[in-house]
Amino acid sequence: MIRLRDQVQTRVNELDTEIRHYDSKKQARTFTVDDKQEYDALIRERGEVSQRLAELERDERREIEAGKVRTPAPGTFANERRVGGFTVRDSSVYRPDNGTEVSFLRDLYNARRGDWGAADRLQRNNREMRALTTTATDGGEFAPPGHLVELYARHAKASRVFAEVLGPNVLPAGVSSINIPRVSSGTSVAVQAAQNTALSETDLVSAQLTSGIVTIGGKQVVSLQLLNQGGIPVDQVVFDDLSREHAKQIDTQLLTGTGAGGQLKGWIFTADTGPSEVIWTDAAPTQVTFLKKVAELLNKVATQRFLAPSWIVMHPRRWFWLMAGQDTTNRPLTPPVANGTVNSAAVSSVPVAEGSAGSIYGIPVFLDANVPTNRGAGTNEDSVLAGVGGDSLFWESPLRVEAFDATYADSAGVLLRVLNFSAAIPDRQATSLGLLTGTGLVTPTF
Template structure:
């Protein structure tokens, strides 16, 4: 059974690798030509990325099943060894067979990644160092990962932790997960992309044998600085040394949740040189809605304006809206003069609705507005404007914004907390955001019409 599952796993990994090669092939020509993806290329890219995500789900489920069977086999082996010691091995011992070694760190396993991290970095424990090094090889072989640059002494988290880290983080980073993701290159503190500042030109020739239009293109570049996003967890040394349960999942969930929020805020509202979030991009389309008594009906044409400004400035369509949950809730609460809701479930197939509801969600996809999906994100600020009580609505061509992320790293320190017999666990990642290459791909609706809503 295990041999069959492992063969199936190998097939899935090979299929995923082939899909990744096809995905790289889609973007190879645009990258070489220093241009954006065409509509067909973007559609093909999204379809291939969807196939890869589906394969990742299959792989994760199969890994869990293999790990479960591995543990059963180890228990059977231990039972057979006990029987052998008592002279009762017989046929049952002969049936025990170890196909291959399980992963060094796995869910429900006896080895604790954080415990080994502490013992390796603080005590220099050889067995812990060997397990961590073996885990690094496992992760890099199975995910083809390369670690990001750091100060030294870092280890890559186990494969299951990397997968769970991504899954856990997604709940708190709606906007960050809806722009184009790319792996952060190693060994760099900034990423520069070319940009055409002004193009060539053509004109009607005045008469035959006269000069034709001669306009040189000018080019430049936009730079995204690499930021470090980190979280920490202080635990007692007794917990690491003597805990009968594996604390890895609990500690990871806490750190991943913190990182998710910080990464999302970085994409939405960061405002540092070469690290500008969507709300602070210079030259983005500004749509103002000013009203002391705002209504959903008055806001509706502002959404159309936000979309058309991307059409006319970027010459390509917008594809997503982002807003705070309170803004979407305010829209769903609005009714017409007859008391009928203006935002209704899509299943009712309304004829005169301003928007349609999807899932009832505090974050993530919530419905449609002007034909585009609406994603609600509680990390969109609600303390903006003169009265520090305004939120913002972001309309976006999401493929024009690139969010680079590296592989999460982990370290353990005792020195800083030695006086209280504690250990500081540090978890961090590197990220960079390219939001300014196409400012006209971003529209931001702002103004007093987006003050704290009343219900």
């Protein structure tokens, strides 16, 4: 609101300067008929803009008196819901049933060009969206309405399952890197050899883990005609595709980023050759052997971290292959949970392609299609991940949605941009990085 008020105040100042120019012409007796028309138009606009400025100042005072800007806790509103890791609410300004009458992306563009109505709608939408968590406004940008965020989470591209398993933290503003301490070598305690002799002493050794801030974003240039006159909901078409690709890329970075060249440090890259990696070499893998190797993986994490893994993540192809397995009497090795779990190492819930799929040895299993399937010498192996909740850290800033016409004006184009900033430290506890790899995970046959 402060930004909009400043924009309106700037326009008032501009109008006052132009009006004073014509007042000078009046005094110099050079005031023409054409000047009179322009002068009257300026006076009318000055009255309208002054009225709008007064309204904004009144609204601002009301907010200050109401306790400035509060952020309600999730669950405060009846129309609030969780979608793909975000808390979203519906907006009365930009509704999914308004077709192309009111467009969020079109208003982003027009507000920059002095359209006070567009700016006002964006500000009203922002006030309604304050219950958002990681999609709240940042640095004066505008929050996309709830139904567009919902499209962000649910359509055909692989979504950010692993990112949600890690549980994103809000990235602090104004930092160029994230640094956390880690104890790399601990103290010692031992039996005292004899009375009045020295106790055991070993100095604690600490280290620092660091993650740079990574920018993940994309853009799309659309014609001004499509944005302003198009008969399709360009918000849903463009924002949906850009933001779904953003979700896929941030998830991929958290899985396989190298930590170099502007990338995040990913789980698989960090866990390779690590203390909790299990390499499964098998020319004829079976579902029974697979379950044994998963047990070995869980054991490796638990006996080194001294905590049981709290989740397992795998590619959908590995889970459905496991579901196809049968015992010697043709009973499924992974029965539906509705059939009971007696003597079952793994159970499946409602069939899904992504997200929570069931459990193995009582540990929840999540399916993520971004888990790579081109690893190993034959570039045909996938991997299975297991970790302890809270041991690996991931931060991200709000998703920013912006529109620009600079450099595209000569072709009547508008650039739409989606981006955010993120950081990751997967190896805060290196022994938590459970990873099952090897030839036993080649492309499964059914």
